[in-house]
Amino acid sequence: MTMDDAAENLPSSVLDILQWDENGLIPVIAQEAGTGRVLMLAWMNHAALQRSAREGVAVYWSRSRQRLWKKGEESGHVQRIRAMRVDCDGDALLLLVEQQGGIACHTGRESCFFRELAGEGWQCIDPILKDPKDIYGPKP
């Protein structure tokens, strides 16, 4: 489905199975629908989930900034939601998304999971596709 099918306000039939953690959050995996690449793990609260469903793009709860965060609000790297899935326990969500710009990570890489364990350390396995300075502008 596309999120266009989703009711503007998610009904209890959708919400009742969800298990929110002690902070009122649920972990959300974002996976690129086209390639299957896992892009990132983020968090939603109830408001973020409702906005995501209503707008059809990923809106997360930023734990560092303690506010709703529309993915791509600064970078333009919006995640269009193609499908939303829930796990057997109702305590994790999976979004199949179209990653605008092909870049999910603030480092300018496709995926936030760009380091792989190799023996004694983490090895970077992905190229920087766009300099963060060109994504967000120079730091003040």
Added chain:
Amino acid sequence: MTMDDAAENLPSSVLDILQWDENGLIPVIAQEAGTGRVLMLAWMNHAALQRSAREGVAVYWSRSRQRLWKKGEESGHVQRIRAMRVDCDGDALLLLVEQQGGIACHTGRESCFFRELAGEGWQCIDPILKDPKDIYGPKP
């Protein structure tokens, strides 16, 4: 890499970037290496991560049972770790695994994410590949 490359005890060069939550846990996404299907989201504490690295199979921390849980210890549905990745913030892990038996979910399905949002509710999108009674035996 395969986890055979990993040191028996993960060195500080591997551990230092990891951000454990207030419960000493880190969320772990398990993805089938062959198909790219996201299988489940689970949690590791430090001991679970060390055992996973040492044994080359996924060992999680069961929050419900409050103990280390070798995935497949009852069902035989072990997850052989083909790669371990960490995200940009160091607060999530991604395992690329070979899911033994092709079943990750305790419901007998390939993936724990077998329900997809469709309008007013969740729709089951995956078949039961094996009756849980035949996986775990009848409930006493």
